[in-house]
Amino acid sequence: MENRLRFYNTLTRKVETFIPNEDGKVAMYTCGPTVYHYAHIGNLRSYIAEDLLEKTLRYIGYDVKRVMNITDVGHLSSDADTGEDKMLKGAKREHKTVMEIAKFYTDAFFSDCAKLNIKTPDVVEPATNCIPEFIHMVQTLLEKGYAYEQGGNIYFDTSRLEDYYVLSNQSEQELLVGVREDVDADANKRNKSDFVLWFTKSKFDAQELKWESPWGLGYPGWHIECSCISMKHLGEYMDIHCGGVDNIFPHHTNEIAQSESYLGHKWCNYWFHIHHLVDKSGKMSKSRGEFLTVSLLESKGYDPVVYRMFCLQSHYRKPLEFSYEVLDNMTAAYEKLVKRVGALKREGQVEGEKFDAYKKRFEDALCDDLNSSMALTVLYDMLKEDMSDATKYALAEDFDRVLSLNLTTAYQARTADAQVDEELERYILSRIEERRDAKKAKDFARADAIRAELLERGIVLEDTREGVKWKKV
Ligand code: AMP
Numbered sequence: 001m002e003n004r005l006r007f008y009n010t011l012t013r014k015v016e017t018f019i020p021n022e023d024g025k026v027a028m029y030t031c032g033p034t035v036y037h038y039a040h041i042g043n044l045r046s047y048i049a050e051d052l053l054e055k056t057l058r059y060i061g062y063d064v065k066r067v068m069n070i071t072d073v074g075h076l077s078s079d080a081d082t083g084e085d086k087m088l089k090g091a092k093r094e095h096k097t098v099m100e101i102a103k104f105y106t107d108a109f110f111s112d113c114a115k116l117n118i119k120t121p122d123v124v125e126p127a128t129n130c131i132p133e134f135i136h137m138v139q140t141l142l143e144k145g146y147a148y149e150q151g152g153n154i155y156f157d158t159s160r161l162e163d164y165y166v167l168s169n170q171s172e173q174e175l176l177v178g179v180r181e182d183v184d185a186d187a188n189k190r191n192k193s194d195f196v197l198w199f200t201k202s203k204f205d206a207q208e209l210k211w212e213s214p215w216g217l218g219y220p221g222w223h224i225e226c227s228c229i230s231m232k233h234l235g236e237y238m239d240i241h242c243g244g245v246d247n248i249f250p251h252h253t254n255e256i257a258q259s260e261s262y263l264g265h266k267w268c269n270y271w272f273h274i275h276h277l278v279d280k281s282g283k284m285s286k287s288r289g290e291f292l293t294v295s296l297l298e299s300k301g302y303d304p305v306v307y308r309m310f311c312l313q314s315h316y317r318k319p320l321e322f323s324y325e326v327l328d329n330m331t332a333a334y335e336k337l338v339k340r341v342g343a344l345k346r347e348g349q350v351e352g353e354k355f356d357a358y359k360k361r362f363e364d365a366l367c368d369d370l371n372s373s374m375a376l377t378v379l380y381d382m383l384k385e386d387m388s389d390a391t392k393y394a395l396a397e398d399f400d401r402v403l404s405l406n407l408t409t410a411y412q413a414r415t416a417d418a419q420v421d422e423e424l425e426r427y428i429l430s431r432i433e434e435r436r437d438a439k440k441a442k443d444f445a446r447a448d449a450i451r452a453e454l455l456e457r458g459i460v461l462e463d464t465r466e467g468v469k470w471k472k473v
């Protein structure tokens, strides 16, 4: 098939035409969440952009197999192998076991994804499912001389590689400064950039989950997870590997180092990275300031899909600043948009030529380095165009295969909700009147029965000086 999607490849530092290893097929891997806490909406920006990439690939005709790991062990507080295990920290915080924490936050992650219309990858694999695969890779790296044992841990020897920094154009010096910030140097490492493949000794011996290995009871490093899990499901050659820009170094750099040393050949051709969502302070944090989650947005009355639209309005290669003000504007724009689509009449003829022309414009926007804001402009232009409602409706439905903004269903759902609310209110008011009459007739048993019946439906009555009021519990 014709390859027309272009996007920025971090490996070559260029926008390139994407050509998969196998014609028409895409092997895609996404670094999954570390399930020690809720995902913040910054994390979810990355997953929205990856979902956009996957859906674009499918939209233009590729057969995609997408794999994602769940990090439930080995990710330490600092990406550079120091600090406490994030999962253990989460377990302590909530007085639960690591596996309980992992289950709870994995479910929470997929529930957030569903609200944002992010498709679940074809394969989702928790790291703790793959311990034998990790041990096998570490053993092979030791045998091939790419790894060494020191102080009870197994390290990857980065000095064995000619170009360890293949993925980032920063100098070695700059990268190391970044890493050093929160690191107490590990005296076991032969080179500063070496990283842990398998721990049996760490400063945090309270590690809850440990497994037998040829090097003693221990647990895997974080980076090895993604190499093994992707190879387990996608084989030795991968087309696209994704993550947020913070993953470029050290995580993805280390993944390439160990995978290619293990395989003895090039592993992944395209690296897709998403820039960060930041708040006013310039950072997004799970521990400081307001912890921005999908549930928080919902509790403030925002539709999560509006956040998706906010992300699609920006380009994945630009940092994006979050503010409630912008989200308010986006809500207004979204409500107008879905009302407009909702008002289209579906009956009638779809004008084939116009349909094709707009579909092409939409595809062109996406194929131009995933220009999602341009794709939205095509949607707006299309709605203004002089053509039949049926054509517009068909196009909106078609574009929504990628945009996933509930374009054709949101308005109906809102009107249906409003209808239900109106009906309920009419019913409650009639019951309140009946109760008042019952009280007047001194039929208190009946008055109480009405109150109880409403309570069962989640409605509480309050007798106030201004009369009877009701609210939902
Ligand atoms: P983690 O759960 O910490 O492993 O992160 C999950 C994903 O979110 C990774 O792909 C990170 O690169 C990405 N990520 C972390 N912080 C942000 C942010 N502020 N904006 C966008 N993506 C982020």
Ligand code: ZN
Residues within 6 Å of the ligand: 030, 031, 032, 226, 251
């Ligand atoms: Zn990863």
